[in-house]
Amino acid sequence: MQQPIAVLDSGVGGLTVVKEVMRQLPREKIIYFGDTARTPYGPRPADEVTRFTRQIVDYLIQFRPKMIVIACNTATAVALEDIRSRVAIPVVGVIHPGARAANGRTQTGIVGVIGTEGTIRSGAYEYALKQLSPSLEVISLACPKFVPLVEQGNFRSPETYEAVRSSLAPLKQRRLDTLILGCTHYPFLADTISEVMGREVALISSNDETAREISTILHDRNKLARNEDSPVHQFFCSGEPRMFKTIAQQWLGEQIELTPVVWQVPKIG
Template identity: 50%
Template sequence: MTEAPIGVFDSGFGGLTVAREVLDQLPHESVLYLGDTARTPYGPRPIAQVREFSLECLDRLVEHGVKALVIACNSASAAVLADARERYAVPVVEVIRPAVRRAMAVTRNGKIGVISTAATHQSRAYLDSFVAAPPSVHVASQACPRFVELVEAGVTSGPEVIEVARDYLAPLQERDVDTLILGCTHYPLLTQALQYVLGEQVQLVSSAAATAADLFRVLTDSGLLAAQDNEPVHQWLTTGDPDGFHYLARRFLGPEVEQVHRAFVGRADERLAAQ
């Protein structure tokens, strides 16, 4: 069981930044990644539909024999975390609470900013995760919808990114935040631009890095860490076009993405697979 892969699920490509952190922080672990690119984005969808799609994808990963699940999607984390932990016998890790814990640990003045997609911002998932924080902690949330478009277009630096970042980050700078949570798994690819706009005095917290660190803790506590001599095997699945996924996946993650296979998920896909 310890040599079984870690299942990483995302609605599309952003979760590959989480997979990248898992590969870096847990180099002996195998990863089985599933991106639901045929039905992305999840953000505009009703929460009941996000829950349905997410559980279908997680079910498929569990069928492949994973030893742990990582929900590398903010919308899905907010929609299905409680259900997933009751539904599956393997540990389940998500992206929101690890980032919140990390931000609480590193802030110096108690003023924390969160940037995310419009859907995650509207869900208040990050703000709700600070409910147990002391009164001295103040959290400000900012939706940054254009960031995902820029990243998927391959535009992660340059004047356009800087201009958009200045516009989005200005309200948070006015609040004197000293810590910023990158509350979308696309955003780590914008780290340099965000740090340039904010200045070195602001600590950036990547939900991807925090999630991988939390995964290491969970696997260690559960006795599920792979052996140091384990030779990992990584697999990449998409519900959409494998060629299109492969092109973007190598941009997000790197040369570890070799072959990409089509995964049939959900009732409509199962009918298609049977034809």
């Protein structure tokens, strides 16, 4: 039996990564966990996000995945190294792939990063970028207005344009040539962001880049799926299943198999 790739997220945002993996690696079986009962992770303390992430990994590991993908910027920022130290299989987050792509793309050496307040506060992108190239200049900006707009499906209205324009104004005066969309929700706003920033600024989407790195690492480890059949993916969510299923099927363009999971939420401390 084929070993799956396990993908986890605080909710539905990680489905943008799943869609890219399905497109770039159509032979791979995916199991996905969306922690919709406890979304969003952004405002939670780091130790709580780490605890939730561990709990999901413990759940997914029973399916003997060959890789774990943390498809959430907040969870990657605070829990990636913890999870890497706890499991024997590769663990991929969404921050390093975006950082690596931006580092490869920039010519001016000035890279912008936009994300939720939690992600920007963690400094994780800046750290990842400077680990690669210490001389990079990194300009980080939290864009708290963007996720609510995406969750309302409000991608192209005048209100959205105005929110994007005013949020990104601080970046417009800088000589950055590359901008990382450091949140799984932001690719939905890519057209508007590109319009505001100008075509000469390359936008880096974590979703594409993470799918690429999954492929690279599985190839390096001789773990790419070889079967010819279309795999059947499995989805789990901790919250209300109907809404999750509707969103997932609409976004992925196919029927999904969904299993609701009722968490025994562990006591703090």
